[in-house]
Amino acid sequence: MSRRKITPGKMLTNFSLWLFAILWLLPFIALVVMSVKPYTEVILYGWWTLGGNYSLKNYVEVLTNPSYNFLAGLKNSFLISSISTIIPVLFAAMTAYSLTYLYFKYKTLLFIFILFFMSVPQQMVVIPLFNLYAKTGLYDTFIGIILLHSAWGTPWIAFFLRNYFKMIPQSFVEAARVDGASEAEIFFKVLLPVSIPALVAASAVQFTWVWGDFFYAMVFLPTPANYVVTQRLALLKGQYHIDWGLLSAGAILAMLPPLLMYLALKKYYVRGFIGWGIKG
Amino acid sequence: MRKQDFKDLLMFLGAPLLTLAIFVVYPIVATIVISFTKGGLSFTLENYREVLLETIPLKALVVANPEPYPPWGALVHNAVWILIAVPAVVFLGMLLAYALRKTLGSSFILGIIFLGMVLPGVVSGLIIRFMFDADIGIFPRIFALFSIPILSRTWTIYPQSALFALILGSVWLWLGFSVTLYSAGLDSIPPSLIEAALVDGASEREIFIKIIVPQLKPVTIVVALMTIMWILKIFDIVYVVTGGGPGGSSTVLALIMYTYFASALEYNKAAAVAVMLAVLTLIPAYWYIKMILGSEKQ
Numbered sequence: 001m002s003r004r005k006i007t008p009g010k011m012l013t014n015f016s017l018w019l020f021a022i023l024w025l026l027p028f029i030a031l032v033v034m035s036v037k038p039y040t041e042v043i044l045y046g047w048w049t050l051g052g053n054y055s056l057k058n059y060v061e062v063l064t065n066p067s068y069n070f071l072a073g074l075k076n077s078f079l080i081s082s083i084s085t086i087i088p089v090l091f092a093a094m095t096a097y098s099l100t101y102l103y104f105k106y107k108t109l110l111f112i113f114i115l116f117f118m119s120v121p122q123q124m125v126v127i128p129l130f131n132l133y134a135k136t137g138l139y140d141t142f143i144g145i146i147l148l149h150s151a152w153g154t155p156w157i158a159f160f161l162r163n164y165f166k167m168i169p170q171s172f173v174e175a176a177r178v179d180g181a182s183e184a185e186i187f188f189k190v191l192l193p194v195s196i197p198a199l200v201a202a203s204a205v206q207f208t209w210v211w212g213d214f215f216y217a218m219v220f221l222p223t224p225a226n227y228v229v230t231q232r233l234a235l236l237k238g239q240y241h242i243d244w245g246l247l248s249a250g251a252i253l254a255m256l257p258p259l260l261m262y263l264a265l266k267k268y269y270v271r272g273f274i275g276w277g278i279k280g
Numbered sequence: 281m282r283k284q285d286f287k288d289l290l291m292f293l294g295a296p297l298l299t300l301a302i303f304v305v306y307p308i309v310a311t312i313v314i315s316f317t318k319g320g321l322s323f324t325l326e327n328y329r330e331v332l333l334e335t336i337p338l339k340a341l342v343v344a345n346p347e348p349y350p351p352w353g354a355l356v357h358n359a360v361w362i363l364i365a366v367p368a369v370v371f372l373g374m375l376l377a378y379a380l381r382k383t384l385g386s387s388f389i390l391g392i393i394f395l396g397m398v399l400p401g402v403v404s405g406l407i408i409r410f411m412f413d414a415d416i417g418i419f420p421r422i423f424a425l426f427s428i429p430i431l432s433r434t435w436t437i438y439p440q441s442a443l444f445a446l447i448l449g450s451v452w453l454w455l456g457f458s459v460t461l462y463s464a465g466l467d468s469i470p471p472s473l474i475e476a477a478l479v480d481g482a483s484e485r486e487i488f489i490k491i492i493v494p495q496l497k498p499v500t501i502v503v504a505l506m507t508i509m510w511i512l513k514i515f516d517i518v519y520v521v522t523g524g525g526p527g528g529s530s531t532v533l534a535l536i537m538y539t540y541f542a543s544a545l546e547y548n549k550a551a552a553v554a555v556m557l558a559v560l561t562l563i564p565a566y567w568y569i570k571m572i573l574g575s576e577k578q
Contacts, residue, residue, distance in 0.1 A: 014383050017376075021389040024452070026418060027407045028395065034416070043415055091296035098292045103285070115572060117304055119565035121513045123537045123554040127547050128310035129303065151303035154296055183288045212400030214516045215534075219542070230402040234520055237406065244410060251403045262398045266391065270460055273397060 031248045039245035058249035070250060073232035080142055080228060081210040084149035085203050092157030097187050100165040101173055117155040126219050145220045149210050157202045164198035201272030204265050208258040229254045315551035327552035337528025339539055349440045350529035354536045361447050361511050368451045369507050370500055373458025377466055378492060390463060394456035401516025408449030409521045412436050439529035442522050446530055458503045465499035505564040512561050533557045
């Protein structure tokens with residue numbers, strides 16, 4: 001676009017868009033303010049008054065009170081989300097490699113199935129897996145839910161990485177083949193290094209997704225000691241009385257890891273999310 | 281096929297496909313079987329019939345309610361959700377993406393709008409709950425200024441407003457996705473198209489309606505399809521904010537499935553709801569898959 005003169009109309013658009021952005025951000029601002037104020041003050045004067053007492057008491061309470069056990073939830077979430085990111089990214093890269101560079105029958109069929117798996121709702125798998133897990137001892141274990149998340153993440157990442165691999169010039173791989181490199185060598189030494197942006201994008205989104213999962217966790221991790229952070233947060237809400245001070249401190253702690261990842265990797269992240277799209 | 285080729289395939293596809301077979305394919309097939317059986321192994325439609333005819337509001341898919349507000353049943357709630365949120369997300373997303381092109385700090389504003397996509401569902405739910413809280417929320421206070429009593433109380437605990445609080449909240453969350461896609465779409469429109477129209481003396485409004493909107497049609501289809509799929513599968517925010525209440529006035533399909541599964545322990549019925557949910561999701565998914573395969577051939 002060519003730069004034109006600043007007209008009143010343009011200034012008005014600018015102004016209204018910024019106003020819109022601030023309105024959009026307002027719930028987050030409120031959450032932050034509430035988390036550092038005693039709830040009694042928020043109730044009396046509202047979070048929009050800036051005076052009053054500020055403290056990190058809510059955070060300390062959420063993290064140290066053994067009945068909330070938030071720290072354990074964060075730890076479990078970190079463990080599950082990290083491993084449930086590494087496995088499917090590797091599996092998906094292998095699948096995408098096969099779809100792009102190997103020759104075999106039913107390739108298109110496999111691709112269609114992968115697209116189909118991407119759109120299946122989570123509700124469609126829990127009943128049989130619940131029985132299977134009960135029989136095999138995977139129920140209520142981290143391994144059980146990690147395997148499920150890994151399988152669940154593989155299709156969309158495979159689709160995403162395949163699109164990326166398609167953009168890499170074929171001559172890249174062909175040249176390595178002519179030089180006599182094995183497929184495994186090509187995959188690890190030629191393809192993966194040039195695909196790092198895509199691998200980062202997919203990892204960031206998959207981590208966020210597993211971190212935010214609530215449904216699978218509720219079904220497959222019923223023991224409080226195994227609760228992930230989303231379960232801890234839902235529990236913090238309480239049935240009738242809501243202490244928004246505690247709750248907003250908890251909410252901020254629970255959203256911090258994906259948020260930091262988003263801020264650090266913004267460009268990759270948005271790219272990954274566009275590929276994530278129809279994920280169940 | 282050469283032996284080496286087969287070895288390569290096994291190495292690359294063996295582990296991923298085995299995992300998919302156990303944790304995705306098998307449970308999908310088994311869920312379908314469970315939904316068509318009851319006790320034994322003989323085929324029956326009984327689960328579907330019972331689920332569709334259920335009248336308890338917290339479990340019902342369709343409710344005959346004489347009042348002009350929910351509960352209407354989960355199927356209707358999902359439909360109402362789609363009818364309100366999809367046009368809102370499409371319209372706002374397109375307009376914002378277009379307006380943002382000439383705005384100072386547009387990437388910062390985009391970043392803010394995108395935040396909703398990053399949040400865990402439970403956190404989004406809590407934020408929605410609090411935005412509509414009578415004591416500390418923004419919306420009820422605004423309506424209190426206009427003295428509209430029905431909208432100046434806590435939206436999520438009254439059947440008249442609970443579902444609509446969730447729907448508005450979901451627009452807040454999902455807009456980031458739509459704006460981002462539209463922004464990418466706008467970048468791919470050749471500037472010469474717009475410049476030519478400017479030379480011909482077209483107004484901003486004409487350019488938007490006659491050039492931008494038609495050029496963005498593929499993006500609009502993708503945004504609409506994905507938003508529909510997302511709404512069909514929605515669970516977390518409903519569970520956290522209202523739990524489907526009050527009185528079943530904000531239930532959705534995924535929540536009904538969970539109620540049958542976890543509270544009622546009626547697995548066959550839960551499977552029937554899951555299959556219905558999956559079939560509904562497949563309609564937009566089918567369209568989307570066809571689009572992808574179509575663009576592959578070019």
